[in-house]
Amino acid sequence: AHHHLSRIRAHQDLGAFVAIDEQLTLSQARAADDRIAAGSAAPLEGVPIAHKDIFVTADLPTTAGSRILAGYRSPFDATVVRKLGEAGAVTLGKLSCDEFAMGSANENVAVPAIGFDHAVPVRNPWDTGRIPGGSSGGSAVAVAARLAPGATGTDTGGSIRQPASFCGVTGIKPTYGRASRYGMVAFASSLDQAGPMARSAEDCALLLSAMCGPDPERDSTSLARPAEDFSRQLAGSLDGLRIGVPKEFFGEGVAPGVRAAVDAALAEYEKLGARRVEITLPRTELSIPVYYIIAAAEASSNLSRFDGVKFGHRAKNYRDLADMYAQTREEGFGDEVKRRIMIGTYVLSHGYYDAYYLQAQKVRRMIADDFQQAFAQCDVIAGPAAPSVAWKLGEHGDDPVADYLADIFTLPGSLAGLPGMSVPAGFDGGLPVGLQLIGNYFAEAKLLNAAHAFQ
Numbered sequence: 030a031h032h033h034l035s036r037i038r039a040h041q042d043l044g045a046f047v048a049i050d051e052q053l054t055l056s057q058a059r060a061a062d063d064r065i066a067a068g069s070a071a072p073l074e075g076v077p078i079a080h081k082d083i084f085v086t087a088d089l090p091t092t093a094g095s096r097i098l099a100g101y102r103s104p105f106d107a108t109v110v111r112k113l114g115e116a117g118a119v120t121l122g123k124l125s126c127d128e129f130a131m132g133s134a135n136e137n138v139a140v141p142a143i144g145f146d147h148a149v150p151v152r153n154p155w156d157t158g159r160i161p162g163g164s165s166g167g168s169a170v171a172v173a174a175r176l177a178p179g180a181t182g183t184d185t186g187g188s189i190r191q192p193a194s195f196c197g198v199t200g201i202k203p204t205y206g207r208a209s210r211y212g213m214v215a216f217a218s219s220l221d222q223a224g225p226m227a228r229s230a231e232d233c234a235l236l237l238s239a240m241c242g243p244d245p246e247r248d249s250t251s252l253a254r255p256a257e258d259f260s261r262q263l264a265g266s267l268d269g270l271r272i273g274v275p276k277e278f279f280g281e282g283v284a285p286g287v288r289a290a291v292d293a294a295l296a297e298y299e300k301l302g303a304r305r306v307e308i309t310l311p312r313t314e315l316s317i318p319v320y321y322i323i324a325a326a327e328a329s330s331n332l333s334r335f336d337g338v339k340f341g342h343r344a345k346n347y348r349d350l351a352d353m354y355a356q357t358r359e360e361g362f363g364d365e366v367k368r369r370i371m372i373g374t375y376v377l378s379h380g381y382y383d384a385y386y387l388q389a390q391k392v393r394r395m396i397a398d399d400f401q402q403a404f405a406q407c408d409v410i411a412g413p414a415a416p417s418v419a420w421k422l423g424e425h426g427d428d429p430v431a432d433y434l435a436d437i438f439t440l441p442g443s444l445a446g447l448p449g450m451s452v453p454a455g456f457d458g459g460l461p462v463g464l465q466l467i468g469n470y471f472a473e474a475k476l477l478n479a480a481h482a483f484q
């Protein structure tokens with residue numbers, strides 16, 4: 030823990046951490062040492078990790094990257110935080126993320142990182158002039174820059190897999206419902222899912238085993254499926270594993286260097302005994318409008334709770350109650366969050382609901398069905414996690430659609446609720462490229478095993 034705390038301080042310019050409490054970390058580490066000395070060590074005893082600032086924590090502030098949660102302290106820990114703590118993990122601090130996890134570049138941050146008195150975007154340690162990806166950018170950077178051996182992230186439409194890809198780390202989003210959403214500040218509830226980011230599939234397996242499991246009293250969408258020990262399932266051979274390669278993931282728009290790195294990874298898999306199968310996911314492009322309708326709709330509903338009454342920021346000057354709500358939200362939310370709330374309320378409103386929201390739900394079902402057809406022919410699907418490597422800070426300027434389009438390969442799996450991961454596959458122009466592996470429901474062990482064999 031000492032070592033990592035000093036690295037966090039030395040590299041605070043990266044903007045990865047938004048909260049630390051060294052005394053808290055060191056006292057947790059001492060308690061872990063005592064348990065190790067007493068011979069009663071838990072599986073992650075003493076392992077220092079950090080949490081995306083979207084998980085509420087009783088011991089550290091939680092902002093979800095937003096001004097509207099300034100000064101907020103949760104009375105309880107998120108289930109995932111609690112479970113990792115019970116498994117012996119030591120908390121290094123909270124990690125920067127896009128506001129309410131809305132973003133693909135970790136540029137939509139409204140709260141200061143440690144060492145700063147103003148909000149800063151997170152920087153990619155491979156090239157500090159570039160974005161780390163988002164929304165779990167702080168988590169990816171913490172692992173890539175060796176500020177933490179592992180971190181939690183959340184993935185609604187790619188927020189674990191895309192930053193893992195851009196920062197050259199391993200990250201897995203499990204099947205929707207595997208990990209409890211209790212205490213994860215809600216963005217889009219039918220999509221949000223927690224997962225680990227670490228240096229290897231082996232480390233991800235350890236963390237994921239501790240994070241998963243039913244939480245029926247606190248998250249009704251958590252699945253009854255008991256937690257698995259993923260670490261024990263890493264030794265499997267890849268002989269005969271059918272890897273489905275969707276042609277839509279290799280079309281125009283994919284950077285040649287990304288395609289080359291992914292092709293090389295697929296060739297390596299064939300050497301390891303896997304068999305390549307050509308498949309199709311015909312509605313890949315539709316996943317962008319479908320996702321940005323459904324996620325915005327759910328966000329507009331979820332974010333209605335931030336009204337200045339129960340949590341965080343409250344406007345100082347207002348005429349009456351309605352004006353207090355309006356002023357608080359005007360001051361507290363950033364531009365991207367406001368954009369999503371407006372899109373979301375629009376697609377849910379009378380007269381537009383059928384044309385947008387309902388239509389998007391129907392296509393979402395078709396996208397999930399396409400995957401089931403694909404999994405009749407293959408065991409695992411592979412392709413790039415993102416069409417490009419990390420772009421330059423500010424490169425997408427005021428064009429949110431440029432960010433949205435870059436999510437094209439992570440959104441389909443999210444809409445279907447499938448597990449997916451990003452594994453470092455190589456480099457394009459000195460910047461990391463991630464190979465995305467998508468599995469069928471509950472196939473996390475298969476994905477981790479495939480990633481481990483490759484690493």
Ligand code: GLN
Binds near residue numbers: 183186216
């Ligand atoms: N980039 C996507 C968005 O902005 C996904 C974010 C996420 O997975 N949290 O909505």
